[in-house]
Amino acid sequence: MSIAESLEKADGLDDGGVNLWRGAWRRLRRSPTAWLGAVIVGAFLLVALAAPLLTSYEPASTQWAGQVGTSNVPGPSEDHVLGLDRFGSDLWTQLVYGARTSLLYGVISTLIGLVAGATLGAVAGGFATVGGRIGGVVDSALMRLVDIMLSVPSLLLAVSVAAVLGQSGTAIVIAIGVAQVPVFARLLRSSMLSQGQADYVLAANALGLRRSRIVMSHLLPNSVGPTIVQATLNLATAIIEVAALSYLGLGAPDPAIAEWGRMLVAAQDRFDEAPRLAVLPGVAIAVTALGFTLLGESLRESLDPRSRR
Amino acid sequence: MSAPATPETGRTPLLSVRDLRVRFTRDGRTTTAVDEVAFDVAPGQNVALVGESGSGKSVTSLAVMGLLPARGVEVSGSVTYDGRDLLGMRPRELERLRGPEIAMVFQDPMTSLNPVVTVGTQLDEVLKRHFDLSRRERRERCADLLARVGIPDPVRRLKEYPHQLSGGMRQRVLIAIALACEPRLLIADEPTTALDVTIQAQVLDVLAELVAGSSTALLLITHDLGVVAGVCDEVNVMYAGRIVEQAPRRPLFAAPAHPYTDGLLGSIPRLDTPRGAPLVPIPGSPTQTLPWADACAFAPRCPRVEDDCRAGAPRLEARGEGRDVRCFHPLVPTATRKDLR
Numbered sequence: 001m002s003i004a005e006s007l008e009k010a011d012g013l014d015d016g017g018v019n020l021w022r023g024a025w026r027r028l029r030r031s032p033t034a035w036l037g038a039v040i041v042g043a044f045l046l047v048a049l050a051a052p053l054l055t056s057y058e059p060a061s062t063q064w065a066g067q068v069g070t071s072n073v074p075g076p077s078e079d080h081v082l083g084l085d086r087f088g089s090d091l092w093t094q095l096v097y098g099a100r101t102s103l104l105y106g107v108i109s110t111l112i113g114l115v116a117g118a119t120l121g122a123v124a125g126g127f128a129t130v131g132g133r134i135g136g137v138v139d140s141a142l143m144r145l146v147d148i149m150l151s152v153p154s155l156l157l158a159v160s161v162a163a164v165l166g167q168s169g170t171a172i173v174i175a176i177g178v179a180q181v182p183v184f185a186r187l188l189r190s191s192m193l194s195q196g197q198a199d200y201v202l203a204a205n206a207l208g209l210r211r212s213r214i215v216m217s218h219l220l221p222n223s224v225g226p227t228i229v230q231a232t233l234n235l236a237t238a239i240i241e242v243a244a245l246s247y248l249g250l251g252a253p254d255p256a257i258a259e260w261g262r263m264l265v266a267a268q269d270r271f272d273e274a275p276r277l278a279v280l281p282g283v284a285i286a287v288t289a290l291g292f293t294l295l296g297e298s299l300r301e302s303l304d305p306r307s308r309r
Numbered sequence: 310m311s312a313p314a315t316p317e318t319g320r321t322p323l324l325s326v327r328d329l330r331v332r333f334t335r336d337g338r339t340t341t342a343v344d345e346v347a348f349d350v351a352p353g354q355n356v357a358l359v360g361e362s363g364s365g366k367s368v369t370s371l372a373v374m375g376l377l378p379a380r381g382v383e384v385s386g387s388v389t390y391d392g393r394d395l396l397g398m399r400p401r402e403l404e405r406l407r408g409p410e411i412a413m414v415f416q417d418p419m420t421s422l423n424p425v426v427t428v429g430t431q432l433d434e435v436l437k438r439h440f441d442l443s444r445r446e447r448r449e450r451c452a453d454l455l456a457r458v459g460i461p462d463p464v465r466r467l468k469e470y471p472h473q474l475s476g477g478m479r480q481r482v483l484i485a486i487a488l489a490c491e492p493r494l495l496i497a498d499e500p501t502t503a504l505d506v507t508i509q510a511q512v513l514d515v516l517a518e519l520v521a522g523s524s525t526a527l528l529l530i531t532h533d534l535g536v537v538a539g540v541c542d543e544v545n546v547m548y549a550g551r552i553v554e555q556a557p558r559r560p561l562f563a564a565p566a567h568p569y570t571d572g573l574l575g576s577i578p579r580l581d582t583p584r585g586a587p588l589v590p591i592p593g594s595p596t597q598t599l600p601w602a603d604a605c606a607f608a609p610r611c612p613r614v615e616d617d618c619r620a621g622a623p624r625l626e627a628r629g630e631g632r633d634v635r636c637f638h639p640l641v642p643t644a645t646r647k648d649l650r
Contacts, residue, residue: 132400133379199420206374206415207435207486208407217434221425 027302034298040291048100057090059097059258064088072273085263085277086270095284097258102288105173106239112177113238114231117184118224120146124185125192125223126215129201139189146185154179154241155248162250169257172245176238187230191223198222225303232296236289243285260285322349323526324373324411324494328386331368335381342368343550344601345625346386348543350494355520355527357537359573360547361595366530367416369547370496372396373528374413375403390494409439412492414516416499418479422471428455428482429467435489454485458515477508484516488525495520498530513540535577538562546570549598549606552625556632566628566639568613605637613638 028034047054065088067074075083082091120142128139158175165171195201196219204214243261245251251259260281267277329346332339343365350356358366371377372384375395388395390411395403407413415421423431432451436442442450448467455463458481471479480500487495500516501509517540520527529541537544537558544561546554546569554567565571572591582588593610600606601622608618617637625635 136380199415199417200423202376203413203415203421203483203486204423205376206407206413207438208404208409209434209438210404213434213438217426217430218423222423 024299024302028298031298031302033294034302037291037294037296037298040287041295044099044103044288044291047096048103051096051100054096055090055093057093058256059093060087060089060256061093062088064090075274075276082276082280083274086266086274091277091280094258094263095260095280098260098263098281099284099288101169101257101259102239102242102285105169105176105242106235109173109176109238109242110180110231110235112174113180113234114184114227116177117181118188118227120181121185121188121227122192122215122220125189125196126211126219128189128193129196129219130205130211130214143186143189146182149178150182150186155245158245158250167250169251172242172251175245175250176241179241180234180238183230183234184227188223188227191226192219195219195222225300228303229296229300232292232299235296236292239288239292240285321351322389323352323354323391324350324528325389326369326373326386327389329369329372329388330383330385331365331372331377332383333381334383341550341601343372345551346547348545348552348555350526350528350543352493353524353526354543355529355541356543356545357541358528358530358545358547359532359534359537361532363549363595364547365550366532366547367498370413370498370528370530374407374411374496375400405439408435408492409490410492411494411496412487412490414480414483414487414495414497414500417503418476418483419503421483422479424471427468427470428474432467432482432486432489435486439490450489454489455482457519458482458485458488459511460485476504477512480504480508480512481515484512484519488519488523491523492525494526494528496528496530499532500529501536502532509536516540533577534562534573546573549595549601551601551606551635552633553607553635554633555625556630560630560632564640566632566634567636568611568638568640569607571640572610572612605635613640 064074064080064084068084068086068088074080077083080090080092082095085091085094124139124142124146127135127142129135131138154175157179158172161175161178162168162171165174192215201214201218204218242251243259243264246259246261247265251257251262263281264278267274267281271278326349327347329343330341331343332341334340346365346369348356348358358369360366368377373388373395375398377384384396386396390406395406398406422428429448429451432454433447436447436450440447451467452463455466460466460478460481466474466478466482471482474482480503484500487497497516501512504512513536516527519525520540527540529537531537534544541558544554544556544558545552546561546567548569554561554565554570556566561570562574565574569591572589575589576591578588591610592612597609598606599608599619603622604620605611605614605618605623608614611618615638623635623637625633628634628639
């Protein structure tokens with residue numbers, strides 16, 4: 001068979017990036033861990049998106065407040081699958097709408113952190129590895145900026161942002177997102193630096209490839225793995241942080257927005273008589289975080305061509 | 310110092326290195342890795358740079374390619390390629406030269422290929438960078454290149470990742486990538502060191518064959534004189550950053566003049582070595598050197614050392630037959646050879 005003939009048969013030479021992700025997807029589908037993570041994440045996405053279909057009540061509707069006594073919170077009944085909370089709202093409705101809030105805030109804040117952080121990190125790492133003489137200066141300048149961001153505690157940052165923007169969901173999202181920037185920037189930069197030492201980068205240089213090409217097609221694909229894992233893991237922490245900031249009263253003041261963190265606060269003084277009020281949102285937070293963690297971990301494995309089984 | 314021997318053909322050199330000196334500065338301390346290095350590579354000629362680890366041969370090749378890091382490294386002297394000064398060249402110009410004019414094969418095939426990109430893409434991006442070819446033409450060329458370095462079923466291999474190939478295959482791929490743009494000068498830095506002995510011969514054959522069948526000149530960097538014997542026309546032997554002997558292949562192998570070259574030849578088995586005769590290693594290690602500034606660096610390990618070797622630095626001097634030797638007491642004294650003639 002001639003080369004031309006066999007080329008006809010071959011279904012094309014794709015760009016490295018495309019092939020890499022396609023291979024990763026194939027491996028991901030074979031991993032039970034990835035499936036578990038994906039099922040959890042998928043279930044929460046479904047609950048969050050389809051919240052109005054899963055319950056017939058409005059979140060934070062306190063129309064049953066009269067049924068809640070000083071020493072008694074009504075448990076599961078025919079009308080209320082999981083019972084009421086201390087304000088007389090339907091607990092199932094609160095949980096379902098809480099998923100919506102958590103996922104939305106978590107995803108947006110992580111995206112802010114990822115996009116801003118990865119851009120900073122990639123520029124710094126790119127300049128440091130193939131930027132020549134001025135590269136080091138650009139890298140140092142960017143990284144000092146990141147250091148300054150890192151030196152501000154994220155909680156303090158969140159309080160300050162909330163102070164500037166007012167107490168709102170936007171403030172929480174920006175605060176959590178900005179607090180994540182240094183992590184992504186440093187992670188991507190450091191993995192690019194270590195990849196920059198690799199022989200194949202030297203070899204690519206020796207072939208006269210453009211420096212932009214070396215960064216985009218050689219350094220980045222070899223460096224994004226840890227950053228993607230971190231993004232998925234950060235989703236887990238972001239969801240917890242959203243809850244934490246709400247717990248501290250920095251979240252949206254509107255009681256009509258159900259939030260797992262605020263549910264935990266409310267459950268505190270009724271824990272003895274109705275532990276489910278704290279346990280259920282707690283489990284929801286933990287399971288969601290676990291789902292993203294499992295997914296992130298299997299994503300990392302599948303992106304590493306050497307972990308092919 | 311004396312000018313190196315012009316190749317016997319008298320052609321103008323493609324690559325001309327003069328007075329090359331590379332110094333590394335770290336924590337305020339300066340180390341001279343390469344000094345007074347001068348040699349020529351004529352078009353189509355195969356030249357070897359031979360020496361032990363740390364003799365400065367790889368640093369020399371990286372300096373020629375302009376691939377040494379910018380910080381903490383000081384390169385002086387001149388490197389002229391096709392009449393153009395490489396050391397003073399802007400990075401952008403140098404980038405255009407690398408690939409179509411000068412290409413390089415690296416030592417370790419396990420790490421010199423990007424692990425997450427297919428072999429085909431790594432070949433393709435070089436063609437894409439330097440040639441104006443259609444996607445289809447490039448693809449055919451890629452498959453053809455792999456076939457030329459002796460990789461069976463090249464079309465399938467194009468879609469594979471480096472970890473799916475053996476070490477010998479990967480080195481073949483690296484050779485294919487380096488030759489993709491048909492460079493006029495190929496620098497091969499220990500191209501067979503990381504491979505099994507049986508594979509070494511195969512890969513060396515592929516390299517020698519491709520270089521012989523084209524107008525490409527080869528600068529072969531190796532520690533193995535056995536590799537040099539089959540491939541190269543001119544040999545430069547380096548020790549502690551300087552060239553100690555520079556000679557055409559035949560006179561060098563027939564009668565090495567520098568005691569170090571003699572030691573290197575004595576330490577490899579030859580067909581005419583009597584059976585059972587032990588190989589003679591060079592005593593000591595390359596770390597036992599004297600500074601070139603006021604002595605011969607090889608003196609601590611040299612079997613022919615005399616007092617004057619520790620008192621002043623020998624210079625590279627012409628000893629006939631196109632040979633230059635940096636030694637006070639070479640093995641073939643000039644007078645003796647004249648008598649023989």
